[in-house]
Amino acid sequence: MNSTLSTLDLPVSDADPFSYEVLEDPLPFQADLRDAGPVVFLNKYQVYAMGRYQEVQSALIDWQTFQSAAGVGLSNFRYEKPWRPPSLLLEADPPHHDAPRSVLTKILGPREIGRLAESWAEDAAQLVDELLAKGEQFDAVKDLAAVFPLRVFPDAVGIPKAGRKDLLPYGDHVFNAFGPPNELVAKGASRVGELSASIAANCARHVLTSDGFGARIWAAADKGDITEAQAPLIVRSLLTAGVDTTVNGLAAVLYAFATNPRQWDRLRQNPSLARIAFDEAVRLESPVQTFFRTATRDIEVGGSLIPEGRKILMFLGSANRDPRRWEQPDAFDLDRDPSGHVGFGFGIHQCVGQHIARLEAATVLTALADRVSSIKVSGPTQRHHNNTLRSWESLPVEVKLA
Ligand code: OVV
Numbered sequence: 001m002n003s004t005l006s007t008l009d010l011p012v013s014d015a016d017p018f019s020y021e022v023l024e025d026p027l028p029f030q031a032d033l034r035d036a037g038p039v040v041f042l043n044k045y046q047v048y049a050m051g052r053y054q055e056v057q058s059a060l061i062d063w064q065t066f067q068s069a070a071g072v073g074l075s076n077f078r079y080e081k082p083w084r085p086p087s088l089l090l091e092a093d094p095p096h097h098d099a100p101r102s103v104l105t106k107i108l109g110p111r112e113i114g115r116l117a118e119s120w121a122e123d124a125a126q127l128v129d130e131l132l133a134k135g136e137q138f139d140a141v142k143d144l145a146a147v148f149p150l151r152v153f154p155d156a157v158g159i160p161k162a163g164r165k166d167l168l169p170y171g172d173h174v175f176n177a178f179g180p181p182n183e184l185v186a187k188g189a190s191r192v193g194e195l196s197a198s199i200a201a202n203c204a205r206h207v208l209t210s211d212g213f214g215a216r217i218w219a220a221a222d223k224g225d226i227t228e229a230q231a232p233l234i235v236r237s238l239l240t241a242g243v244d245t246t247v248n249g250l251a252a253v254l255y256a257f258a259t260n261p262r263q264w265d266r267l268r269q270n271p272s273l274a275r276i277a278f279d280e281a282v283r284l285e286s287p288v289q290t291f292f293r294t295a296t297r298d299i300e301v302g303g304s305l306i307p308e309g310r311k312i313l314m315f316l317g318s319a320n321r322d323p324r325r326w327e328q329p330d331a332f333d334l335d336r337d338p339s340g341h342v343g344f345g346f347g348i349h350q351c352v353g354q355h356i357a358r359l360e361a362a363t364v365l366t367a368l369a370d371r372v373s374s375i376k377v378s379g380p381t382q383r384h385h386n387n388t389l390r391s392w393e394s395l396p397v398e399v400k401l402a
Contacts, residue, residue: 009303009304010037010039010040010041010304010305011036011037011039011040011041012040012041012043013032013033013036013040013041013042013043013049014043014044015029015032015033015042015044016044017029017033017042017049017290017313017315018179018180018182018184018387020385023383023385023386023387024383024385026289026317026318026390027321027330030051030315030317030318030321033049033051033315033318034051034052034318034322034324036051037302037304038050038052038054038055038301038302038304039055039301039302039304039306039312042313045074045180045311045313047074047292047310047311047312047313048295048306048310048311048312048313049312049313049315050301050312050313050314050315050319051315051318051319051322052318052319052322052324052325053319053320053322053324053325053326053342054322054324054325055301055302056314056315056316056318056319056342057319057340057342057346059293059301059312059314060293060314060342060345060346060347060349060350061346061347062347063093063094063347063348063349064296065295065296065297065299066293066294066295066296066312067093067293067294067295067296068090068091068092068093068097068293068294068349069086069091069092069093069096069294070294070311071086071091071292071294072090072091072178072291072292072293073177073178073179073291073292074178074179074180074292074311074313076294076309076311077091078294078309083177083192084174084196085233087233087236087237087240088100088230088233088234088237089101089104089234089237089349089352090237090241090349094348097348097349099225099226099230100226100230100233100234100237101348101352102225103217103220103225103226103234104217104234104237104238104352105352107213107216107217107220108213108352108353108355108356109355110355113156113355113356113359116152116156116359117359117363119152120152120359120360120363121363121366121367123148123151123152123363124148124363124364124366124367125367125370127144127147127148127151127364127367128144128364128367128368128371129371131143131144132371132372132399132401136398136399136400136401137378137396137397137398137399138396138397138399139394139395139396139397140251140254140255140258140375140395140396140397141247141251141254141392141393141394141395142394144250144254144364145247145248145250145251145254145392145395146168146247146251148250148360148364149242149243149246149247149250149360150164150167150168150243152360153242153243153246153356153360154167155212156212156213156356157208157212157213157214157235157238157239157242158208158209158210158211158212158213158214158215159202159207159208159212159214159239160202160207163198163199163201163202166194166195166198166199167199167239167243168243168244168247169188169191169195170195170196170198170199170239170240171240171241171243171244171245172188172244172386172389173185173188173191173192173195174240175244175288175386175387175388175389176188176386176387176388177387178290178291178292178387178388179290179387179388180387182387184385184386184387185387199236199239199240200232200236202235202239203231203232203233203235203236203239204232205218205231205232208235213235213238214235214238217231217234217235217238218231218235238353241351241353242353242356244386244389244391245287245288245351245353245357245389246353246356246357246360246361247391248285248287248389248390248391248392249278249281249282249285249287249357249360249361250360250361250364251287251391251392251395252281252282252284252285252287252390253277253278253281253282253361253365254375254395254397255281255285255377255381255392255395256277256280256281256284256285256332257277257332257365257375258375258376258377258395258397259332259376259377260332261374261375261376263277263332263333263334264369264374264375266334267334267365267369268369268373268402271365271366271369271370273334274361274362274365274366274369275358275361275362276334276338277334277361277365278357278358278361278362278365279338279339279341279343279358280332280333280334280336280338281332282338282341282343282344282357283320283321283326283338283341283343284320284321284330284332285317285343285390286316286317286320286343286390287343287389287390287391288316288343288345288388288389288390289315289316289317289388289389289390290313290314290315290316290317290388291313291314291316291345291388292311292312292313292314293311293312293314294309294310294311294312295307295308295309295310295312296308316342316343316345317343317390319342320341320342320343368399370402371401371402372399372400372401372402373399373400373401373402374399374400375397375398375399376397376398376399377395377396377397378396378397378398379396380394380396381394381395381396382394382395
């Protein structure tokens with residue numbers, strides 16, 4: 001390969017994907033990125049970027065070439081000390097990745113979590129009833145999407161009541177910390193020590209209930225599937241990745257319905273569409289917008305060279321709206337087959353909690369569809385900016401009782 005030529009071929013962008021403007025509305029930037037080429041060099045951060053579905057999906061599958069162990073944020077663990085002990089799942093590759101992954105895959109598998117469905121459906125019904133008792137206007141984020149995961153997930157993990165209020169702020173900071181050290185990271189810095197300590201305290205064996213995901217992780221250590229040193233860090237992964245993500249996934253699907261009234265009618269006619277609807281919303285909104293990988297060798301992609309050791313920013317959200325892959329990519333369409341979207345990633349690192357996320361979403365949507373004949377946005381919406389998450393501050397809605 002002629003690396004000089006390849007470097008000359010490389011489109012360069014001066015845009016900042018972590019700027020206020022792009023976080024407020026990433027779609028124009030993402031369209032430019034996709035149109036600029038299969039790989040684009042981001043001058044500001046001196047990293048490579050992929051915005052098209054085909055290259056993103058192929059790279060996510062190829063964990064040998066696009067490693068995670070050097071970190072999936074901008075910081076390159078080859079040269080910089082990670083700000084917290086790396087995740088044994090997210091920031092690891094085989095062989096180290098495999099034992100923690102297979103333990104969690106089993107604990108969070110579709111059949112294992114089936115036992116939660118009934119009580120979560122009751123919790124969702126109760127929460128929606130509480131909301132509707134107060135009136136036909138509420139905030140779909142503050143009153144519903146940000147509330148339901150905290151009602152059900154910490155209990156499923158088995159952590160104590162105290163410290164639950166720290167889960168969202170901790171997650172918000174972790175997802176900011178995958179990005180550059182900008183003001184979003186700086187604003188979280190003052191609480192990092194306190195929040196990390198609180199999360200770590202909830203991972204200890206003696207504080208966890210005997211029947212939750214946490215206890216099962218510790219039981220896997222007793223069996224010898226993982227070590228006792230690994231167990232608390234695997235619990236930490238649940239507490240880090242399991243709350244902000246589902247809050248924003250729920251917000252995504254509620255926003256999608258609130259802006260697509262005909263799709264809400266379809267869901268009411270056929271509630272079994274709830275799961276398709278959730279995946280379609282995850283495709284459309286991509287609550288996790290980006291993750292980095294690191295090149296383990298010189299790679300040629302679309303005629304450009306990515307040198308060994310360099311960071312590549314994968315735009316999951318952009319791939320999920322790539323018109324080269326999706327017909328009418330910006331439409332929320334329950335007739336579409338959204339499978340193949342990269343909103344949960346792809347390959348060996350694909351979201352291990354996705355069945356939990358789908359169950360949470362399906363129970364909330366079912367409870368709402370049972371009671372509400374229409375839902376629409378009723379006031380100014382407000383985004384919450386995060387370096388990695390596509391997030392909401394406020395989503396006022398008005399519903400009609402069925
Ligand atoms: C997917 C994800 C996001 C954030 C944190 C982690 C995983 C973790 O394993 O800690």
